[in-house]
Amino acid sequence: MDRFGSLNAFIQAAETRSFTAAGQKLGVSSSAISKAVARLEERLGVRLFHRSTRTVTLTPEGALFLERCRRIFCEIEAAELELSQTQGTPRGKLRVSLPLVGMLMMPTLGAFMRAWPDIELDLDFTDRVVDVIEEGFDAVVRTGEVSDSRLMTRTLGTFRYKLVGSPAYLAEHGTPETPADLSTHRGLRHLYPSTGKIEDWPLHGTDGPAPADIRTATVASTIEPLIDLAEQGIGLACLPDFAIRNQLAEGTLVSVLDDTVRHSGTFRILWPSSRHLSPKLRAFVDFMSENLFRAG
Structure with missing residues (x-):
């Protein structure tokens, strides 16, 4: 042999x-x-x-x-x-877990469903740590590093955080030039639903990290309300750039302190290593990686 x-x-x-x-x-x-x-x-x-x-x-x-x-x-x-199966048409149910911020991926998910109408998406939005294999997911989309050796992974794209406010808010309250200037501003803050802690803003001054000294106007467990309130001129919010791409392009939100906001993240899609990359999963992975963080 x-x-x-x-x-x-x-x-x-x-x-x-x-x-x-x-x-x-x-x-x-x-x-x-x-x-x-x-x-x-x-x-x-x-x-x-x-x-x-x-x-x-x-x-x-x-x-x-x-x-x-x-x-x-x-x-x-x-x-x-x-x-x-490479010649087969992708079809069937695809069960995917996404973070709560994945609600902002809906335009891309909708485009995928139009492109692949024979694939039925079963979407679960949660920030808890799911067991991909035990809970029967075909794939999960998450940020952060991958530590589970049972999973295969592919990078979908990277993002940065931006500190933003509406033109009307900045005209009324002034544009901050340094992190210290935030003490006179109102903050729209994200609250981690799993821990109840308010997310820190990743600000850095000339001497290193500079925690935001800002009065909190509101907290929310998802970022969609923060986007809306920021557009209404209620305060400043620190948000991932992919979530506010349209608002920045249309000018309803303006970024400030770009040189001091120093944090980036990576979205990855993961699936069980014991499971082949089926046509439906390959179609999903390829489409999301090509379109989710596409500029414009």
């Missing part, structure tokens, strides 16, 4: 705990399985099985190697399935 065949022989022997049963599944003799495993052990320099006259059991090294081998074969099967 070649190297690939030796790995397959090892997996079958590990799962059946029998060289004979493994040989029957692969259509070869138990002796062939035994020799393939022996050659694999010699090449790796470790013992993979404890052998007895009635059964074989994995050594600790064998158990570790089995987990990796299963991943390899799973990826091969996924690649074959993915290639076999």
